Amino acid sequence: MPELPEVETVARGLRAVLPGRRILGVRLGKTDFIEDARAVEGGLPGRVIEGVERRGKFLILWLSAANGATPAGLLVHLGMTGQLLALPAAQPAGKHTHVVLRLDDGRELRYADARRFGEMALLERQAIEKRLAALGAEPLELGLEAFCARILSRRSRIKAVLLDQRVLRGIGNMYADESLWRARIHPARPASTLGRKELARLYRAIRRVLQRAIELRGSSISDYLDAEGRAGEFQRLHRVYGRGGKRCFRCQAEVRRMIVAGRSSYYCPRCQKAPRAARRPARG
DNA sequence: CTCGATCCCTGGACGC
């Protein structure tokens, strides 16, 4: 699933080829994930892509003014199975390709998304800023002090806090579990009960996990591919995510799964001690 | 504020 490292990898790949390219034409397939498909279809041709930005799990293609229109951005969220590919037009498009932007260098920018949980919208700059205003801090641009303050200000469970894009932007289910395992913190721990040492461990774990995942170009489980259609490699370094019933890499205990914040959460019951309320009541 | 439930959607896993 595309989370911060995957979206960052896509952004870097797009940044290598898109800036300066003019959009010549638009072809649309299914459009139920596009906010205003007519605006995308009519508003993109003639525009020049000036830059590619990532904010949390969102991608923004910044576009020049065109046809008397104001500068704008194409806001894209990959959802769970979205792919944004910049490939030679001659290369066959994959299944579920729903948006194709024909570019002036013989490439096409293609959006494919099997489940169509993604989003796309062509918006003016101000509208994009407004749309993204509620997003929290970039995890890799945040100092330890600010991180602690943000986490401690929440009363929900730490896993829910990590998934909350208003607190930190870009962390999803995979990297939340991986970070918590590395920090040896149970996903159901109330965030406000975390001690100084635990917060510091979590801060470092998140940074390490995200940075290493970016280096390995993301985790390719599910449909994730980068902008050139290549898989990532970080899934090889996953320590708990998706490993229910297998042995903990640190202590050999059996990795468990529980639902926290409505999401599957994998953790080691020995390394990541449960808070009182989440423990099974003692017998007798 | 925070929770859980529900919905969107399709492919893959699994049971028979």
Next chain:
DNA sequence: TGCGTCCAGGGATCGA
């Protein structure tokens, strides 16, 4: 081999 069922999850939304 095929069919039905369940599950995966990011985010919006709604009611408690």
